[in-house]
Amino acid sequence: MVEILNFYLCTSFEIYGMKHSSAINTFTFRRWTRRSWAVFNSLSRSIRIGVLSISFSIISMAGYGQQRPDTLLKVPAEEAVDIEGITVSDSRPAAVQSELLRVVQVITRAEIEQAAVSDVAGLLETLPGIDIRQRGAAGAQADISIRGGNFNQTLILLNGINLNNPQTGHHNLDLPIDLSSVQRIEILQGPGARKYGADAFCGAINIVAGEPQPLKANAKIAAGDYGTFSIGANASIPLGNTFHFAGVNSAASNGYTSNTDTKSSSIFYRSRIKLNAFSVDLQGGYSSKAFGANSFYTPKYPDQFEATRSFFGALKVIPSAKLHLEPQIFWRRHSDRFELFRNDAPAWYQNHNYHLTDVAGASLRWSQTKAHSRKSLSIDYRFEHIFSNVLGTDLANTIEVPGEPGAVFTKSFRRETLNLMADYTLHLGRFSASGGLMVSVNKSLPRGYSWYPGVDAGWQIRPDLRWFASFSRVLRLPTFTDMFYQGPTNSGNPDLQPEEAISVESGLKRSGKIVEWQCAVFGRKSLRTIDWVRFADDEKWQSMNLTQVKFAGIEMSVDIRPAQNKRNYHLPRLKLDYSWLTASKSSKGFVSMYVLDPLRHKVNITLVQPLALRAGISLSLSYQQRSGGYQPYIDGAYTAEIPWPRVWLVGLKAYYRFGWFTSSAEVTNLLNVDVVDISNVSQPGRWLMLSLSVNPKWQK
Numbered sequence: 119m120v121e122i123l124n125f126y127l128c129t130s131f132e133i134y135g136m137k138h139s140s141a142i143n144t145f146t147f148r149r150w151t152r153r154s155w156a157v158f159n160s161l162s163r164s165i166r167i168g169v170l171s172i173s174f175s176i177i178s179m180a181g182y183g184q185q186r187p188d189t190l191l192k193v194p195a196e197e198a199v200d201i202e203g204i205t206v207s208d209s210r211p212a213a214v215q216s217e218l219l220r221v222v223q224v225i226t227r228a229e230i231e232q233a234a235v236s237d238v239a240g241l242l243e244t245l246p247g248i249d250i251r252q253r254g255a256a257g258a259q260a261d262i263s264i265r266g267g268n269f270n271q272t273l274i275l276l277n278g279i280n281l282n283n284p285q286t287g288h289h290n291l292d293l294p295i296d297l298s299s300v301q302r303i304e305i306l307q308g309p310g311a312r313k314y315g316a317d318a319f320c321g322a323i324n325i326v327a328g329e330p331q332p333l334k335a336n337a338k339i340a341a342g343d344y345g346t347f348s349i350g351a352n353a354s355i356p357l358g359n360t361f362h363f364a365g366v367n368s369a370a371s372n373g374y375t376s377n378t379d380t381k382s383s384s385i386f387y388r389s390r391i392k393l394n395a396f397s398v399d400l401q402g403g404y405s406s407k408a409f410g411a412n413s414f415y416t417p418k419y420p421d422q423f424e425a426t427r428s429f430f431g432a433l434k435v436i437p438s439a440k441l442h443l444e445p446q447i448f449w450r451r452h453s454d455r456f457e458l459f460r461n462d463a464p465a466w467y468q469n470h471n472y473h474l475t476d477v478a479g480a481s482l483r484w485s486q487t488k489a490h491s492r493k494s495l496s497i498d499y500r501f502e503h504i505f506s507n508v509l510g511t512d513l514a515n516t517i518e519v520p521g522e523p524g525a526v527f528t529k530s531f532r533r534e535t536l537n538l539m540a541d542y543t544l545h546l547g548r549f550s551a552s553g554g555l556m557v558s559v560n561k562s563l564p565r566g567y568s569w570y571p572g573v574d575a576g577w578q579i580r581p582d583l584r585w586f587a588s589f590s591r592v593l594r595l596p597t598f599t600d601m602f603y604q605g606p607t608n609s610g611n612p613d614l615q616p617e618e619a620i621s622v623e624s625g626l627k628r629s630g631k632i633v634e635w636q637c638a639v640f641g642r643k644s645l646r647t648i649d650w651v652r653f654a655d656d657e658k659w660q661s662m663n664l665t666q667v668k669f670a671g672i673e674m675s676v677d678i679r680p681a682q683n684k685r686n687y688h689l690p691r692l693k694l695d696y697s698w699l700t701a702s703k704s705s706k707g708f709v710s711m712y713v714l715d716p717l718r719h720k721v722n723i724t725l726v727q728p729l730a731l732r733a734g735i736s737l738s739l740s741y742q743q744r745s746g747g748y749q750p751y752i753d754g755a756y757t758a759e760i761p762w763p764r765v766w767l768v769g770l771k772a773y774y775r776f777g778w779f780t781s782s783a784e785v786t787n788l789l790n791v792d793v794v795d796i797s798n799v800s801q802p803g804r805w806l807m808l809s810l811s812v813n814p815k816w817q818k
Contacts, residue, residue: 219550219551219552219574219575219576219586219588220306220307220308220574220586220588221306221307221308221586221623221625221636221638221673222304222305222306222307223245223304223305223307224302224303224304224305225241225245225302225303225304225305226302227300227301227302230297230300230302230303231773232726232734232736232771232773233736233738233769233771234736234737234738234769234770234771234784234785234786235297235769235784235786236256236257236297236340236348236784236786236807237256237257237260237296237297238257238291238293238297238300238303238325239252239257239260239262239291240786241297241303242262242303242305242323243740243767244722244724244738244740245305245695245722246673246674246675246695246696246697246720246722247264247265247307247671247673247697247720248262248263248264248305249262249263249264249266249716249717249720250262250795251263251269251795251796252793252795252796252801253288253411253414253795253796253799254373254378254380254409254410254411254412254414254799255371255373255374255378255380255801255802255805256346256369256371256380256382257291257369257380257382257407258378258380258382258407258409258411259288259291259407259409259411259414259424260291261287261288261712261796262274262290262291262323263320263716264305264307264308264320264321264323265307265308265320265321265640265642265669265671265699266320266642266669266671266699266701266716266717267319267320267321268287268649268712268713269287269288269290269712270286270287270319270594270597270600270648271287271317271319271320271594272287272290272317272318272319272320272321272322272323273310273314273315273317273318273319273321273322273323274290274291274322274323274325275314275322275323275324275325276293276294276295276324276325276327276401276430277324277325277326277327277328277388277401277432278324279401279430279432279448280314280315280317280448280477280479280500281293281430281450282317283452283475283477283597284475284477284502284504284533284595284597284598285452285454285473285475285504285509285597285598285599286597286598286599287597289426289428289452289454292405292407292426292428292452293325293384293403293405294384294385294386294402294403294404294405294428294430295325295327295365295367295384295386295403296348296350296365296367296369296384298336298338298350298352298365298367298811299327299328299350299352299363299365299367299386300325300326300327301326301327301328301329301331302326303323303324303325303326304323304324304326305321305322305323305324306318306321306322306323306324307321307638307673308320308321308588308590308621308623308640309321309572309590309592309619309621309642310322310590310592311556311570311572311590311591311592311593312539312541312554312555312556312570312571312572312590313539313541313554315498315500315535315537315556315558316535316537316558316592316593316594316595316616317594318592319592319593319594319617319619320619320621320642327363327365327386327388328354328363328365328386328387328388328401329363330354330356330361330390331354331356332354332356333354333355333356333816334353334354334813334814334816335351335352335353335354335813335814336351336352336353336811336812336813337350337351337811337812338350338351338809338810338811338812339809339810339811340807340808340809340810341807341808341809342805342806342807342808343374343804343805343806343807344371344372344373344374344802344805345370345371345372346369346370346371346372346805346807347369347370347371348367348368348369348370349367349368349369350365350366350367350368350369351365351366351367352364352365352366353365359391359392359393360389360390360391360392361389361390362387362388362389363386363387363388363389364385364386364387364388365384365385365386366383366384366385366386367382367383367384367385368382368383369381369382369383370382373410374802374803374805375412375800375802376410376412377410377411377412377420377421377422377423377460378409378410378412378802379409379410380407380408380409380410381406381407381408381409382405382406382407382408382409383405383406384403384404384405384406385403385404385405386401386402386403387401387402387403388400388401388402389401395437395438395441396435396436396437396438396441397435397436398433398434398435398436399432399433399434399435399436400432400433400434401430401431401432402429402430402431402432403429403430403431404427404428404429404430405426405427405428406425406426406427406428407424407425407426407427408423408424408425408426409423409424409425410422410423410460411423411424411456412799413751413798413799414796414799415607415608416606416607416608417751417797417798417799418606418607418751418754419458419459419606421459421460421461421462422456422457422458422459422460423456423457423460424454424455424456424457425454425455426452426453426454426455427452427453428450428451428452428453429450429451429452430448430449430450430451431448431449431450432446432447432448432449433446433447433448434446442484442485442486443482443483443484444482444483444484444485445480445481445482446480446481446482446483447478447479447480448478448479448480449476449477449478449479450476450477450478451474451475451476451477452473452474452475452477453472453473453474453475453520454471454472454473454474454475455470455471455472455473455522456470456471456473457470457471458470458471458605458606469507469525470525471506471507471508472506472507472508472519472522472525472527473504473505473506473508473509474504474505474506474519474520474527475502475503475504475598476501476502476503476504477500477501477502477503478500478501479498479499479500479501480498480499481496481497481498481499482496482497483495483496483497484496490544490545490546491542491543491544491545492542492543493540493541493542493543494539494540494541495539495540496537496538496539496540497536497537497538497539498536498537498538498539499534499535499536499537500534500535500536500537501532501534502532502533502534502535503530503531503532504530504531504532504598505517505527505529505530506527506528506529506530506531506598506602507519507525507526507527507528507529508529508602508603508604508605509529509531509598509599509601509602509603509610510529510530510531510598510602511529511530511531512528512529513527513528513529513530516528529602531598531601531602533560533561533562533595534560535558535559535560535595536558536559536560537556537557537558537559538556538557538559539554539555539556539557540554540555541553541554542554548577548578548579549575549576549577549578550575550576550577551573551574551575551576552573552574552575553571553572553573553574554571554572555569555570555571555572556569556570556571556572557569557570558570558593560595560616562595562615562616563593563616568593568618570590570591570592570593571590571591572588572589572590572591573588573589573590574586574587574588575587575588582628582629582630583626583627583628583629584626584627584628584629585624585625585626586624586625586626586627587622587623587624587625588621588622588623588624589620589621589622590620590621591618591619591620591621592618592619592620592621593616593617593618594616594617594618594648595616596614596615596616596617596648596661600614600648600650600661601614601661603661607657607658607659608650608658608659608660608661609658609659609660609661610661611660611661611662614648614661614662614663615646615663616646617644617645617646617647617648617663618644618645618646619642619643619644619645620642620643621640621641621642621643622640622641622642623638623639623640623641624638624639624640625637625638625639625673631681632678632679632680632681633676633677633678634676634677634679635674635675635676635677636673636674636675637672637673637674637675638672638673638674639670639671639672640669640670640671640672640673641668641669641670641671642668642669642670643666643667643668643669644664644666644667644668644669645666646663646664646665647663647664647666647667647713648661648662648663648664648713649661649662649664649710649711649712649713649714650710650711650712651664651708651709651710651711652708652709652711653708653709654708659711664713667701667702667713667714668701668702669699669700669701669702669716670699670700670702671697671698671699671700672696672697672698673695673696673697674695674696674697675693675694675695675696676693676694676695677691677692677693677694678691678692678693679691679692679693688728688729689728690725690726690727690728691724691725691726692723692724692725693722693723693724693725694722694723695720695721695722695723696719696720696721696722697717697719697720698718698719698720699716699717699718699745700718700745701713701714701716701745709748709749709759710746711797714745714746715744715745715746715747715748715762716744716745717742717743717744717745718743718744718745719741719742719743720740720741720742720743721739721740721741722738722739722740723737723738723739723740724736724737724738724739725737725738732774732775732776733772733773733774733775734772734773735770735771735772735773736769736770736771736772736773737768737769737770738767738768738769738770739766739767739768739769740766740767740768741764741765741766741767742764742765742767743762743764744762745762746761746762747759747760747761747762748760748762748794748797748798749797750797750798751798762794763792763793763794765791765792765793766789766791767786767787767789767791767793768787768788768789769784769785769786769787769788770784770785770788771783771784771785772784778812778813778814778815779810779811779812779813780810780811780812780813781808781809781810782808782809782810782811783806783807783808783809784806784807784809785804785805785806785807786802786804786805786807787801787802787803787804787805788804789804790803790804791803
């Protein structure tokens with residue numbers, strides 16, 4: 119289920135001396151915090167309010183924001199700003215960070231601007247427990263995994279809409295937005311099946327863009343090594359009872375070695391229309407990518423090429439407080455052309471691979487919130503279909519491939535899934551608990567259906583220290599590539615069974631004004647794990663269900679952030695993260711492509727050092743040691759397995775603001791080390807980018 123929740127703020131509280139009783143439905147205040155840790159900071163505006171509502175938010179579920187102070191209300195006066203008022207009425211209980219029961223990391227807009235990265239994948243790589251395996255650069259293609267899962271086991275959401283591609287998880291980051299349009303990113307560490315459905319096997323990432331905010335605009339131009347160039351702009355426009363956001367971007371690079379050139383473009387639009395009894399949220403977008411795929415899927419044929427296009431649209435109705443029913447529909451179409459030979463194809467090579475995937479869905483959610491509890495019921499329908507000349511079962515009649523003269527689809531496949539979900543959360547003093555159940559109906563499941571429970575609990579040991587724990591059972595269906603792909607070096611398996619897992623975790627979180635830390639331990643027992651493996655002396659990779667794989671890990675994080683103001687702007691922010699992971703099943707007798715080589719050790723160090731009120735630098739260091747090894751492909755043959763290289767990745771960004779403009783210089787892989795995330799696919803060395811952005815400031 120694509121869970122779309124609202125985070126409500128109500129009951130009795132005090133803001134700058136103004137008291138509000140739950141008996142009053144609306145009041146006005148005009149000051150709000152700009153602190154980067156405030157959950158509501160992306161609104162950046164004053165609210166006339168009985169409730170603050172943020173839609174499409176992972177934060178809204180029973181989870182907790184990593185490294186966020188418990189209170190969302192008490193802020194120092196110097197951190198507040200005057201902002202335009204709007205009117206909303208509702209009545210829901212407060213939900214502060216100390217009540218939340220899961221590990222949820224939140225990357226704010228301010229943190230995005232400080233990071234020495236240029237795309238979403240690069241940003242996520244700086245977080246604990248997240249493994250980014252890059253193919254190419256400049257956002258060409260990247261696989262995301264959380265806590266040792268593979269790229270097909272992580273759910274990607276855009277404003278709460280499930281964007282996972284059933285063809286293959288390699289395309290999950292084909293997003294209709296670029297990093298400059300992102301307001302924040304929310305990451306759920308660990309499974310979330312009872313909230314989000316089968317795709318949230320090991321975690322979920324919600325990318326938030328286009329939420330209501332005051333009139334603002336941004337334009338950015340960037341250029342750098344290897345002929346890299348990008349240009350983009352976005353604007354937020356409130357008009358009466360409506361709000362509109364639009365963003366466009368185009369980028370290209372010549373590549374860092376042969377056949378690694380890239381081109382991409384995106385356009386995104388979102389609007390919010392407030393009517394008498396409800397509001398309508400409408401969003402849509404388009405993205406395209408074309409890139410040289412040097413050895414992406416097999417080193418045997420390095421002259422590969424791929425081009426993708428994606429269309430996306432969604433409509434949600436946000437009801438009044440009396441209805442508590444939230445309907446939503448969405449649709450996404452993704453086309454993919456893969457060329458095993460970009461140039462000079464041999465005589466035996468007849469056709470490129472063509473795929474056209476449609477995903478459509480609808481959901482209806484009912485919720486009710488009281489003083490100490492919250493309950494919800496959801497029904498979610500998801501339809502997945504593919505036309506292809508490689509994946510699926512044979513068509514009775516061929517179908518022409520749109521925009522590809524002479525090419526035809528010869529195969530197709532479809533599947534439907536219905537998820538029914540129930541969840542109940544209870545807050546009693548220092549104790550909080552949440553329990554729920556997802557029932558999934560799909561033909562490939564035992565008896566045609568199966569059920570997946572989950573339980574979360576938390577205890578406020580003292581005002582600044584909280585214990586949390588959770589248990590859940592989760593599901594993932596095989597992708598169409600896992601089931602059907604047949605090629606010179608790969609062999610799919612249409613008889614694959616869905617994989618399942620049981621996950622547990624527990625930890626402590628300490629919140630403070632300056633120093634915050636958290637530590638979590640987790641375990642996962644995966645059954646019928648799906649992976650591509652290759653046995654000794656076998657030229658082909660085969661997809662299969664591994665019998666059982668057990669994962670265990672630790673995540674620790676410390677964040678030191680002194681309050682920033684005009685008097686102590688020179689104080690730095692320091693963030694330290696460490697994660698450790700182990701998988702109990704070895705790969706003796708075969709080589710694993712994805713499952714059995716997660717990051718064993720990962721260390722992240724981030725230092726943000728202001729140099730003046732308008733200037734500063736950001737330094738990031740990441741140490742990565744991957745489990746297992748891979749077989750280099752040399753002179754037309756695989757050689758003996760070698761360990762994955764251990765690397766220190768260093769990124770540096772310097773910026774200066776003057777008036778409406780901000781200039782910056784960023785360097786990735788500053789030490790110019792050799793990086794291999796995917797076997798036999800080399801990554802770029804040192805890469806310098808220069809950029810100039812303009813942010814007009816309009817005064818009323």
